[in-house]
Amino acid sequence: MAKKLHFYRCPICHSMVDVIHDEGHSLHCCETEMQLLIPRTADERDPNHEIVLTHRSGLLYVKVGSKPHPQSEEHQITTLFLVTKDHTRRHDIRKGTPASAVFSDTDHGDVYAYCNKEGLFKASF
Numbered sequence: 001m002a003k004k005l006h007f008y009r010c011p012i013c014h015s016m017v018d019v020i021h022d023e024g025h026s027l028h029c030c031e032t033e034m035q036l037l038i039p040r041t042a043d044e045r046d047p048n049h050e051i052v053l054t055h056r057s058g059l060l061y062v063k064v065g066s067k068p069h070p071q072s073e074e075h076q077i078t079t080l081f082l083v084t085k086d087h088t089r090r091h092d093i094r095k096g097t098p099a100s101a102v103f104s105d106t107d108h109g110d111v112y113a114y115c116n117k118e119g120l121f122k123a124s125f
């Protein structure tokens with residue numbers, strides 16, 4: 001089973017942090033409490049955010065959106081994470097490039113996609 005990640009976001013400036021070990025203390029930014037992001041699971045009913053995983057030749061291909069996700073300044077996938085019980089891998093996506101990444105494949109994991117407009121999405125395998 002993959003370890004759990006806890007992402008918090010500032011509701012004012014939208015800075016985001018990943019807490020490695022969460023003891024439940026509140027985090028503050030811009031003089032306000034940061035909000036825990038609860039990942040959602042998108043499916044074919046939300047084709048822009050569905051996380052599509054393809055396992056091939058020892059690699060894991062990750063693509064966000066069975067219908068390509070917009071990658072504009074106002075609405076883009078900025079970061080993808082692959083989390084297993086032993087590792088966390090992060091892929092930052094440059095502005096204007098497709099919301100996709102390639103990781104070394106594993107037998108289990110959670111893939112997180114952060115959308116700067118709609119929040120956090122997750123798919124498990």
Ligand SMILES: [Fe+2]
Nearest residue numbers: 075115117118
């Ligand atoms: Fe989005």
